[in-house]
Amino acid sequence: MKHTILFPIVALVLSAFVLSGCGTARTWDPANPPEATVSASGLSKRIVIFAPVEVDKIKAEYPAASLDFARSMARRTDFLVTNVEAWFGETLPISNSSRWNAGPLGSAAGAHNVVLTRLVDIERSRGAGPRPDRLTATVMVRVLDNNGAEIWANEFKGFADDAGSPRIINDAAKPVSKAVWDACDTAVWGLRRFFDSLGAPGGTTPDRGAPVHGDVALIDVEISSIPENADIFVDGIFRGTTPTTVPLPVKTMTVRIERSGFKPWQREVRPSPEMRIQPALGPLDGSGAQTQTVPRPGEQPSSSAVDSSADAIQRRPAAPTVTPPSSERRQQDSDPMEELDGVDLPPVE
Secondary structure, three states, rough: OOHHHHHHHHHHHHHHHHOOOOOOOOEEOOOOOOOOOOOOOEOOEEEEEEEOOOOHHHHOOOOOHHHHHHHHHHHHHHHHHOOEEEEEOOOOOOOHHHHHHHHOOOOOOOOEEEEEEEEEEEEEEEOOOOOOOOOEEEEEEEEEOOOOEEEEEEEEEEEOOOOOOOOOOOHHHOOHHHHHHHHHHHHHHHHHHHHHOOOEEEEEEEEOOOOOOOOOOEEEEOOEEHHHOEEEEOOOEEEEOOOOOHHHHHOOEEEEEEEEOOOOOEEEEEOOEEEEEEEEOEEEOOOOOOOOOOOOOOOOOOOOOEEEEHHHHEOOOOOOOOOOOOHHHHHHHHOOOOOOOOOOOOOOO
């Protein structure tokens, strides 16, 4: 009886976390547009409105997704981008409306930019062995300026296991909802990069002659393994099988590579240009190549089966390096992650 009561509560908490942002999304009032907020540095913040997301492909499974996703994207952007004040435009036309292609929209007057998000596709792929099928969602995000002109656009993908439960009682907790939100959340990181490049209002103007679909949001990371056909998980979300190239935002995240019969490889990484991840997975029976478990700073080495060998992470092409004796390295830096041979760690921003 206790489990019967507890599970719905846990499901509600998890679904709320999936769509959570930080703080409360501001609701745009066309009759009373806001004045630009001045940041701590004395610069006015960029006012950005998120229009309702076009999600017709999942409307039957999640009727409120259009507004929920837009509200959550605004929340996340407001928290992540320091020079942006994000708003949720509940009364604005939906993102795929032809009205957005007809010039400035009066109900968006007062905003510097409008963000339009559209669900392009949902794909299902069969899982290998006992693994569940996978869902891949693709969303297109466009940014308009205050004249209604498109100044940036890009596609983003999100992933989720297609393993539903009859006990799911919230639309946001459904696998298809999780896949689409993961794509929208990834898009927020792309928007962060773009708005950071624009700066505060009156600052740097984007190059209108540059390709609209330029890859300015994510970094392509090559991920392979020995043996191949291993599953790739980034922050617990399936991203494909090796070898493949995975577009990742520039933030610290956990990459885990698994294949049945082999020790999983796991490491916290921060993507940087030309990064390549290529671990050799050791067999579970202990035979074959030896692997190394990397302790986190402040932890004792453990005998865990997770291989976190830093030698698997490289930049391409590798620059010649001079490795000082281990005793000298310990004197230079007490961080155990920096003491590993053959590591070219991404720069700290």
